[in-house]
Amino acid sequence: MTRRVLARRVARKLGVAALLLAVPVGSARAQSLLDRMRQAASIARTLLPISTEKEIEIGRNIAATIAGRFPVSTDMALTRYVTLVGLTVASQGPRPDIVYRFAVLETPIVNAYAAPGGYIFITRGSLALIQNEAELAGVLAHEVGHVNRRHVIEGIRKSDTMREVRNAVDIQGATLDAVVGTGTNALFTGLSRGDELEADSLGLEYAAGAGYDPGGLAAFVHRLDQHAGEGPVSEFFATHPKPDERVERLTAIAQREGLTGGVTLAERYRANVMK
Amino acid sequence: MTRAAAVRRVAGALALAAALPGRAAAQKAQWTDVVYVPGFWSAGRIAPRPDSLALVMRVDYFSAPPQWRAEIRRTTDGQTLGNPDILVGSGTQAVVVTPLGTTPLEQHALGNDPLVRALVVFDQTGRPKGPAAGRITERGADGSVTRVVYRRQVQNPDFDTRLLDPGNRAGGRTLLASGITRVGDQRSASVVATAGARGVDRVKTPGGDVPVTPDPAAVARMEHFAVGSVALEGFMRAGGLGPYAAAGDSTGRHP
Numbered sequence: 307m308t309r310r311v312l313a314r315r316v317a318r319k320l321g322v323a324a325l326l327l328a329v330p331v332g333s334a335r336a337q338s339l340l341d342r343m344r345q346a347a348s349i350a351r352t353l354l355p356i357s358t359e360k361e362i363e364i365g366r367n368i369a370a371t372i373a374g375r376f377p378v379s380t381d382m383a384l385t386r387y388v389t390l391v392g393l394t395v396a397s398q399g400p401r402p403d404i405v406y407r408f409a410v411l412e413t414p415i416v417n418a419y420a421a422p423g424g425y426i427f428i429t430r431g432s433l434a435l436i437q438n439e440a441e442l443a444g445v446l447a448h449e450v451g452h453v454n455r456r457h458v459i460e461g462i463r464k465s466d467t468m469r470e471v472r473n474a475v476d477i478q479g480a481t482l483d484a485v486v487g488t489g490t491n492a493l494f495t496g497l498s499r500g501d502e503l504e505a506d507s508l509g510l511e512y513a514a515g516a517g518y519d520p521g522g523l524a525a526f527v528h529r530l531d532q533h534a535g536e537g538p539v540s541e542f543f544a545t546h547p548k549p550d551e552r553v554e555r556l557t558a559i560a561q562r563e564g565l566t567g568g569v570t571l572a573e574r575y576r577a578n579v580m581k
Numbered sequence: 582m583t584r585a586a587a588v589r590r591v592a593g594a595l596a597l598a599a600a601l602p603g604r605a606a607a608q609k610a611q612w613t614d615v616v617y618v619p620g621f622w623s624a625g626r627i628a629p630r631p632d633s634l635a636l637v638m639r640v641d642y643f644s645a646p647p648q649w650r651a652e653i654r655r656t657t658d659g660q661t662l663g664n665p666d667i668l669v670g671s672g673t674q675a676v677v678v679t680p681l682g683t684t685p686l687e688q689h690a691l692g693n694d695p696l697v698r699a700l701v702v703f704d705q706t707g708r709p710k711g712p713a714a715g716r717i718t719e720r721g722a723d724g725s726v727t728r729v730v731y732r733r734q735v736q737n738p739d740f741d742t743r744l745l746d747p748g749n750r751a752g753g754r755t756l757l758a759s760g761i762t763r764v765g766d767q768r769s770a771s772v773v774a775t776a777g778a779r780g781v782d783r784v785k786t787p788g789g790d791v792p793v794t795p796d797p798a799a800v801a802r803m804e805h806f807a808v809g810s811v812a813l814e815g816f817m818r819a820g821g822l823g824p825y826a827a828a829g830d831s832t833g834r835h836p
Contacts (some may be wrong), residue, residue: 312732366800371782373799384804389808390816394823406804425803439820489793491785515736516817517826544787571820 318580326428354463358403358423360477361459362382365423366370367486368458368493369407372419372427375494376411379430384410387578388446391439392426394448399508406450416530416539419493420449422458429581431538433579439571442579443513444523451508457501460487505554510559513568520565610644610709611738615731615814615824616696622659634729635659636814639824640700643738646669647707648745651700654663654810662810666691669747672705683747699728733824 330449356364379385383410392408406424416431426449428442436442462468467481467488477485496502505522514520531549533539546552560566617634620627627635638655639662650669656660667678675690676683686692686701702710711717717730720749758788808816817823 363695366797367795369800369803370795370797371793372792373796375784378796378799378802386808387805390804390813393808393813394817394820397823407806409799409803425800487782487784490782494784494786496787517820517822539788542637568826569821572822 308356317549354468354473355458356463356477358563361456362404364459364462364477364482364485364489365421365425367482368421368489369423369425369427371486371490372411372421372425372493373409376413376427376429378427379410379412381410384433384579388428388433388442391442392446392450395443395509395512395516395518396440396450398447398512399450400413401454404453406453408446414538416508416533416538416542417545418445418449420452421493422453422489424453426453426541431491435529435533435539436575436579437529437572438517438519438522439575440513440522440568441526441570442520442575443516443525444509444524446509447516448505448509448523449510451505452497452501455501455504457497457505458492460534461492461497461501462489494545499547503546504551506556507559510556510565514560514563514565517568519568519570520560521557522570524553524560527552527556608646609738609740609742611641611735611740612709612713613733613735613824614640614642614700615730615818616640617731618696619726626657627659631725636811637696638662639810639814642702642709643740643745644703644707645742645745646703647701649707649709650745653697653700656811660809660811662814665698666822668697668700669745670701670703670707671747672703672707673701675701677721679746688793696728730796731818731824 333475389408390411392406396406404424406426408426408428410433411427411429412429413429414434415429416435417425418428418432420426426446428445428449432445433442436445462485467484467489497505509523510520513522529550530539530542531553534543534549543549583616585705608631615636616638618637619629619631619633620635621633622635627637636656636659638653640654643650643652648669648671653666653668654664655666656662657779663816668675669678669683669693670676670686674685677686677689679689691697693752704710712732714732714734717732718726719730721727782793782795784793818825
């Protein structure tokens, strides 16, 4: 997000909050005023700045919870390969303040997760369905998009967990635990449809910008659709928008932006993942 | 020329450039050059071999004519890319941004390196010279290859042009380039100071709540793992990715 866009968004939110408080009310409407103040406070919470350092601290704890649910692979050759693909697409993103980390989760469940601060996970189940490096790049780039747009952090800022937080420094101890719980639940139960579609757009942009076939992510999502109803992919369907909608949108974006060509690197993928 | 006089000269050139009409409409450009020389890295030195290329630096350029900026990451061992050196300039004039201010390139140690001097790829109006993208091969008088550059444009560049201003001392050391090369090398040893105090959590999943015991040690391993920036360059080059995408021939002109 550019500074100008951010400034406009902040100004809009401040304006809404001010309007809510400025409307004159009579004493008989004390409850109504209270409601308005709550609303204004809720809006103000979304303005609370969370620094990159705090974002990483929150993300590190969420990552630890993800790694607690599914074991992290100790196959360092595979981790190295996934990291190289991930860094290649992450280099297209606009966040030099983030150090991206990639890991493989040992589970047949098909999914990927992006904790704030650059901690990105992909499951063995996903790697088994992916057929080439461009598809892997598309999936990882989608996750990088979530990190770069701070989707989980923004979700946390709007949540009730932040009700008592007046300063990001307050996010520690029990409050940090609650914030981490909110963020982890959001990752495991699904981010908003808008966040997912935005991450799709960014993933397409990053993967194509790195030189990969821009159809990689759409091809993977389309393949998932063919496996609908199977156990390992059920969580994916429960946490993401409908595949046909995503494929249609990704295809439209690629056409509109004139994204063609790129490499798929199927052989390299097979050599590193299907060994 | 004294250093003060040289700084005044660069400042004068910048002031003149600022007064030129059309500056506000200067078109932004951003690209990456990955620079190789013939040979291969052996025991921290480049040994000659004509059929092999050794990586020497990666340069991220930011241009808004007449001003420009180059963030240079060099390797001295063929294993890792070092911390960035920063050049900012106007037209053909360049200064090195140091922690204390700026020093004209010709008076800085970097100016003694012909590979660094070759990075000033701008004409007097600050417009970049040469092809916009692709593999650029430079040859000496005898026809032998002296330098190979893989160039890749960034689409829709979006950067703060104030960081192209040598007078911006506060922001001069702020990096514009993605931290990707830094990322490739970065390890963190003190990683779990804040992750580890929590016990069993219950987390929500589409299939219902499940108990989870956080594993901060796994995160520590993630943070300690690094692939190396030079390895990342090699990976991209082997796959024809990043600056090496469609690098068969140089194409187009800079905007």
